[in-house]
Amino acid sequence: MKQSQLFTKLLKEAPAEEKSTNAQFLIRGGFVYKEMAGVYTYLPLGLRVLRKIENIIREEMEKIGGKEILMTVFQPKNLWEETGRWQKGIGEDVMYKCEGEGQGTVGLGPTHEEMVTDIIRHYVSSYKDLPLYVYQIQTKFRKELRAKSGLLRGREFDMKDLYSFHASQDDLKEYYKKATQAYFNVFKRCGLDVILTEASGGDFTKDYTHEFQVLSASGEDITVYCEKGDFAQNKEIAKLSAGEKCPVCKTVLKEASSVEVGNIFPLGTKYSEAMKAYFTEKDGSKKPIVMGCYGIGPSRTMGAIVEIHHDEQGIIWPKEVAPFSVHLLSLGQNEKSEKLYQDLQKRGIEVLYDDRENKTAGEKFAEADLLGIPQRLVVSEKTLKDDSVELKKRAEEKVTLVKISKIKDYV
Amino acid sequence: MKQSQLFTKLLKEAPAEEKSTNAQFLIRGGFVYKEMAGVYTYLPLGLRVLRKIENIIREEMEKIGGKEILMTVFQPKNLWEETGRWQKGIGEDVMYKCEGEGQGTVGLGPTHEEMVTDIIRHYVSSYKDLPLYVYQIQTKFRKELRAKSGLLRGREFDMKDLYSFHASQDDLKEYYKKATQAYFNVFKRCGLDVILTEASGGDFTKDYTHEFQVLSASGEDITVYCEKGDFAQNKEIAKLSAGEKCPVCKTVLKEASSVEVGNIFPLGTKYSEAMKAYFTEKDGSKKPIVMGCYGIGPSRTMGAIVEIHHDEQGIIWPKEVAPFSVHLLSLGQNEKSEKLYQDLQKRGIEVLYDDRENKTAGEKFAEADLLGIPQRLVVSEKTLKDDSVELKKRAEEKVTLVKISKIKDYV
Numbered sequence: 001m002k003q004s005q006l007f008t009k010l011l012k013e014a015p016a017e018e019k020s021t022n023a024q025f026l027i028r029g030g031f032v033y034k035e036m037a038g039v040y041t042y043l044p045l046g047l048r049v050l051r052k053i054e055n056i057i058r059e060e061m062e063k064i065g066g067k068e069i070l071m072t073v074f075q076p077k078n079l080w081e082e083t084g085r086w087q088k089g090i091g092e093d094v095m096y097k098c099e100g101e102g103q104g105t106v107g108l109g110p111t112h113e114e115m116v117t118d119i120i121r122h123y124v125s126s127y128k129d130l131p132l133y134v135y136q137i138q139t140k141f142r143k144e145l146r147a148k149s150g151l152l153r154g155r156e157f158d159m160k161d162l163y164s165f166h167a168s169q170d171d172l173k174e175y176y177k178k179a180t181q182a183y184f185n186v187f188k189r190c191g192l193d194v195i196l197t198e199a200s201g202g203d204f205t206k207d208y209t210h211e212f213q214v215l216s217a218s219g220e221d222i223t224v225y226c227e228k229g230d231f232a233q234n235k236e237i238a239k240l241s242a243g244e245k246c247p248v249c250k251t252v253l254k255e256a257s258s259v260e261v262g263n264i265f266p267l268g269t270k271y272s273e274a275m276k277a278y279f280t281e282k283d284g285s286k287k288p289i290v291m292g293c294y295g296i297g298p299s300r301t302m303g304a305i306v307e308i309h310h311d312e313q314g315i316i317w318p319k320e321v322a323p324f325s326v327h328l329l330s331l332g333q334n335e336k337s338e339k340l341y342q343d344l345q346k347r348g349i350e351v352l353y354d355d356r357e358n359k360t361a362g363e364k365f366a367e368a369d370l371l372g373i374p375q376r377l378v379v380s381e382k383t384l385k386d387d388s389v390e391l392k393k394r395a396e397e398k399v400t401l402v403k404i405s406k407i408k409d410y411v
Numbered sequence: 412m413k414q415s416q417l418f419t420k421l422l423k424e425a426p427a428e429e430k431s432t433n434a435q436f437l438i439r440g441g442f443v444y445k446e447m448a449g450v451y452t453y454l455p456l457g458l459r460v461l462r463k464i465e466n467i468i469r470e471e472m473e474k475i476g477g478k479e480i481l482m483t484v485f486q487p488k489n490l491w492e493e494t495g496r497w498q499k500g501i502g503e504d505v506m507y508k509c510e511g512e513g514q515g516t517v518g519l520g521p522t523h524e525e526m527v528t529d530i531i532r533h534y535v536s537s538y539k540d541l542p543l544y545v546y547q548i549q550t551k552f553r554k555e556l557r558a559k560s561g562l563l564r565g566r567e568f569d570m571k572d573l574y575s576f577h578a579s580q581d582d583l584k585e586y587y588k589k590a591t592q593a594y595f596n597v598f599k600r601c602g603l604d605v606i607l608t609e610a611s612g613g614d615f616t617k618d619y620t621h622e623f624q625v626l627s628a629s630g631e632d633i634t635v636y637c638e639k640g641d642f643a644q645n646k647e648i649a650k651l652s653a654g655e656k657c658p659v660c661k662t663v664l665k666e667a668s669s670v671e672v673g674n675i676f677p678l679g680t681k682y683s684e685a686m687k688a689y690f691t692e693k694d695g696s697k698k699p700i701v702m703g704c705y706g707i708g709p710s711r712t713m714g715a716i717v718e719i720h721h722d723e724q725g726i727i728w729p730k731e732v733a734p735f736s737v738h739l740l741s742l743g744q745n746e747k748s749e750k751l752y753q754d755l756q757k758r759g760i761e762v763l764y765d766d767r768e769n770k771t772a773g774e775k776f777a778e779a780d781l782l783g784i785p786q787r788l789v790v791s792e793k794t795l796k797d798d799s800v801e802l803k804k805r806a807e808e809k810v811t812l813v814k815i816s817k818i819k820d821y822v
Contacts, residue, residue, distance in 0.1 A: 007478065007534050007543045033530050035483050036514055041530060042481040044545075050481070067418065070453040070461070072446050073484070073550060074567050098509035098519070101554035101566060103447055108509070108519075119444050119452060123418050128769075132418045134455075139484060139550065143512035155512060156485050358539075 001044070001324070002341075003354045006030075008043050010367045020218055022306035023150025025315050029370045031323075038147025038155035040299075045371065048323035050158065053298040054137050056189045056320060057160045060182045064175075066135040066162055071115050073139065074100075075107035079114040083274040094142045108141040113271050113293060116163045121277035124289065127167045130279060131175065135162035137298065151303030152218065152259055158299040166290040167279065169268070176266055179294045183212055183262050190301055191309060191318025192261065197223050199234040199263070208237075212262035212296075218307045219259040226251050259304045267291040315372030316394050324352040326411050327373035329364045331380035332357075340379065340389070340404065349411060369394070375411055412455070412735070413752075414765045417441075419454050421778045431629055433717035434561025436726050440781045442734075449558025449566035456782065457713075459734035461569060464709040465548050467600045467731060468571045471593045475586075477546040477573055482526050484550065485511075486518035490525040494685040505553045519552035524682050524704060527574045532688035535700065538578045541690060542586065546573035548709065560629065562714030563670055569710040577701040578690065580679070587677055590705045594623055594673050601712055602720060602729025603672065608634050610645040610674070619648075623673035623707075629718045630670040637662050670715045678702040726783030727805050735763040737822050738784035740775045742791035743768075751790065751800065751815065760822060780805070786822055 008030025015034060018024055026032045031046030042050055058068065075095070080086035086107070096108040109115065116134060124130065140159040147153050162179065166172040180196065187194045195215070198208040211234060213223045222235035230248035233240070235255065240247070242255035271277070272288035281287050302321075309316045317323070326344060328351050330337035341353040352373060354364050361380075368376050378390040388401045391410055402410050419441025426445060429435055437443045442457030453461055469479065486506070491497035497518070507519040520526065527545060535541065551570040558564050573590065577583040591607065598605045606626070609619040622645060624634045633646035641659035644651070646666065651658070653666035682688070683699035692698050713732075720727045728734070737755060739762050741748035752764040763784060765775050772791075779787050789801040799812045802821055813821050 005476070005478070005543075007531070007540065007545065009534055030534075033533070035485065035526070036487050036511075036517075039483050039485045041483055041526070043530075044478045044480060047479055047481050065416070067416070067455045068458055069455060070458050072450050072452055072567050073552075074446065074450045076447050096509050096511075098507050100447075100507075101556065101558075103566070106447075115446070115452070119454075120418070122444070123420055123441075129418065132416075134418065141484075145512065147512075155514070156483050 001352055003352060004356050006044060008045065010370060017148075018150065019148065020150040020152065020303075020307075021310060022152065022218070022303040025306055025310060025370065026150065026303075029314065029372075032151070036155075038144055038153060038157075040151065040154070045323045046302075049302055049317070049321055050298055052321045052323075053190060053301050054158070054160070057186050057296055057298060058137065060186045061135050061160070061162055064133065064178050064182045066133045069119075069134050069136050070138060071109070071112050071119075071136055073108050073141065074103075075109050075115060076103075077105055077107065079118050079275075080107060083114055083271060085114070096141050096143060109138075110140055110142045112136070112138075112161055113163070113267070114275070117271045117275045117277050117291070120163075120165055120289070121272075121275060124165065124277070124279055126280050127282055130165055130167045130289065131171055133162060133164045133175070135160060135294075149218065149220065149303070151299045152307070153220070154297075154299060157297060160296045160298060162294040164292040164294070166292070167281070167287070169290055172266060172268075172290045172292050176264065176292055179264055179292070180210070183264070183294070183296065186296060187212060187214075187261065187301075189320045190305055191321065192301070192304060194261065195223055195225055195229075195232045195258070197225070197232040197234055197258075198237065200237045201265070207266055209263060209265045211260045213258035214261055214304050214308065215256045215258050216304065216307045217257050219257040221258045221260050222255055223258040224253055224255050226253055259300070259307065261301050261304050262294075262296040264294045265292065267293055310372070313366070314370030317372045317374060319374055322372070322374050324350045324373050325375060326351045327354065327368050327371065327376045328352070329354045329368060329376065329378045331361050331364070331378060333379045333381065333384060336384055337379040340377070340407070344407075344411065347408060377407070377411070412763055414763060415767050417455060419456065421781060428559075429561065430559065431561040431563065431714075431718075432721060433563065433629070433714040436717055436721060436781065437561065437714075440725065440783075443562070447566075449555055449564060449568075451562065451565070451710075456734045460713055460728070460732055461709055463732045463734075464601060464712050465569070465571070468597050468707055468709060469548065471597045472546050472571070472573055475544065475589050475593045477544045480530075480545050480547050481549060482520070482523050482530075482547055484519050484552065485514075486520050486526060488516055488518065490529050490686075491518060494525055494682060496525070507552050507554060520549075521551055521553045523547070523549075523572055524574070524678070524702075525686070528682045528686045528688050528702070531574075531576055531700065532683075532686060535576065535688070535690055537691050538693055541576055541578045541700065542582055544573060544575045544586070546571060546705075560631065560714070562710045563629065563718070564631070565710060568708060571707045571709060573705040575703040575705070577703070578692070578698070580701055583677060583679075583701045583703050587675065587703055590675055590703070591621070594675070594705070594707065597707060598623060598625075598672065598712075600731045601716055602732065603712070603715060605672065606634055606636055606640075606643045606669070608636070608643040608645055608669075609648065611648045612676070618677055620674060620676045622671045624669035625672055625715050625719060626667045626669050627715065627718045628668050630668040632669045632671050633666055634669040635664055635666050637664055670711070670718065672712050672715050673705075673707040675705045676703065678704055721783070724777070725781030728783045728785060730785055733783070733785050735761045735784050737762045737786045737788055738779050738782065739764045739788045740779060740790070741766055742772050742775070742789060744790045744792065744795060747795055748790045751788070751818070755818075755822070758819060788818070788822070
């Protein structure tokens with residue numbers, strides 16, 4: 001993409017009320033535009049990042065058998081009344097509601113257990129129909145009292161929710177492990193080190209549920225953890241504190257702020273019993289379907305990536321989620337640069353090409369640092385004297401002069 | 412995809428209140444699930460079709476310079492007050508509204524002129540920043556009194572909206588022609604013959620706006636048109652009727668029901684003046700940005716395709732929007748079929764493989780006809796005697812026996 005055709009511009013400052021690092025950089029770089037607190041439009045650069053995160057998630061969900069569907073924002077009241085959640089808990093506190101058109105009051109989905117259970121009970125009748133796994137990547141809405149952390153806490157936000165359906169608790173347990181591994185894969189590819197953390201089951205289960213926490217000063221959670229990886233709990237449920245010893249390996253525990261980027265719940269039969277989602281067992285008996293649910297917020301993940309991967313100048317995108325692989329800067333050398341741009345694109349490399357003629361070298365460098373594309377190529381009179389371009393990785397200081405004919409070995 | 416792993420099942424009947432052909436077939440085939448009137452969940456097969464339509468649109472929008480963004484469902488009241496539409500017109504009659512969380516009342520976007528104009532005024536200051544074109548593919552919400560036509564009229568539905576911004580009316584006119592051609596390309600690729608029809612400008616303009624109408628008995632519009640293509644108007648504004656003569660070529664005019672699958676509006680400066688979206692001209696004067704807007708409903712397009720392309724047995728998907736290219740049916744020959752399935756997939760062919768062992772040949776054939784995948788391959792004891800598979804196109808009666816070794820020449 002040519003930067004001259006990109007309508008967004010670098011902003012000197014983000015809105016004053018945006019204190020978080022992710023909102024600051026993402027707004028200043030033209031990745032997102034703030035509509036209201038916790039509600040952001042994705043501009044071309046930001047949408048590219050979001051789609052890359054979504055596609056990583058999609059690939060990992062398909063690998064564990066997930067079938068993609070797309071449920072609706074509008075939630076029928078009657079489904080939520082079946083589980084008693086319309087007037088209680090999330091349906092009361094968190095769900096936006098509005099007057100429908102000949103539909104009575106409808107909710108805006110904050111989560112989709114009721115809806116997916118209704119769909120599945122429509123299709124599943126026998127143990128032969130199980131297990132099955134469905135997921136969606138969809139826009140969710142939640143009333144959040146505070147929405148001051150940029151993409152970390154949205155009132156309208158992007159969510160991947162996977163739901164699994166099983167004939168037995170054992171089968172759920174086995175899949176739960178697979179899903180855990182898939183989540184580790186997702187976050188690794190997104191450049192995030194996550195800690196699998198035990199958390200309260202809430203109204204779901206007496207067992208623990210699990211969260212994927214990224215240590216970050218920007219986080220609203222606190223994780224109590226053992227550095228060797230033998231123990232981690234959300235502070236909300238932890239009976240141990242920093243300074244005490246890990247119950248497994250006796251290492252001294254730590255505590256730190258963290259961002260919850262994913263969570264998984266063994267739902268058991270809570271929803272299937274309430275909504276009469278039964279199946280017929282081999283022996284002819286009727287049993288409630290055993291369920292699990294697994295969430296990742298792609299938009300929150302995007303915010304967390306920025307919180308972790310940045311320096312004072314701007315964002316440093318990890319390779320797999322970067323909006324482009326290469327940022328090509330022409331310093332008054334658009335003819336040679338254009339050719340290089342075309343060549344790189346022909347080889348399938350995603351290039352953002354700064355072809356703007358009304359920007360100084362200093363402005364172009366500063367903007368490249370803010371946008372955070374992993375590799376920067378500079379074409380200038382000086383580099384061309386040597387038939388070369390200057391290559392710099394965003395995460396490193398080192399600058400290398402590379403012959404244009406050899407560039408394909410580097411990027 | 413293996414049909415044994417697809418959780419949806421053929422339904423003998425659609426819900427009684429679903430009278431439209433598209434809803435009947437799409438629900439029975441497990442493409443969509445009805446949540447409430449005008450609100451449908453996309454199941455795996457349906458989501459594949461929707462994504463293909465979206466990607467066709469995306470490709471054609473990119474060709475005319477469109478840059479993709481993703482705006483929000485939540486609409487700030489203050490933006491709609493700037494144009495006076497919060498309390499009047501679409502904001503009063505059509506927009507769902509709900510109580511925000513510390514946000515006051517928010518709207519659910521039925522259209523995004525206000526929001527996109529606000530974004531653009533934030534970034535555009537000079538004639539040098541123009542023209543520019545942004546689009547999104549996003550979920551919209553509209554209060555519809557009637558929502559009885561399946562995907563043809565949704566309360567929650569998928570929409571592509573492109574907005575163009577120009578320094579002059581002449582530049583808008585030129586782009587308007589390009590966008591018109593892009594729309595013809597989209598609909599042709601979707602298998603739809605469209606008539607470019609003049610319609611009322613509504614509160615947008617004194618000029619005509621233009622609709623893309625598909626003739627279909629299921630349509631809620633009536634188009635008055637000349638078969639030679641010299642004249643077409645929406646009945647709502649037409650001063651001529653069927654039987655009268657075309658003002659251009661004197662052919663006798665016809666009238667027919669039709670579905671509006673797209674529309675384009677020369678907005679002019681209506682929004683930019685109301686919202687003070689000005690730019691500085693070469694001579695230093697300030698002028699309002701000239702705008703156009705261009706909509707296609709991918710979900711409505713999907714409904715229209717089914718209305719046009721079906722027979723009594725089911726859907727007949729046009730090639731580019733079909734959920735799969737090939738429907739491979741194993742009649743008790745899963746070993747040979749599995750190998751063929753793998754081979755076809757390796758060659759990049761999208762295959763739905765009916766590997767189910769508890770279905771009769773008759774059931775498999777009936778389901779294949781309902782699902783409407785363009786090419787059907789049958790592997791049976793009989794065909795294998797001849798080292799062959801049976802090939803039948805969904806749109807044709809002819810059945811051909813093809814050697815397995817030659818299959819790649821056919822599909």
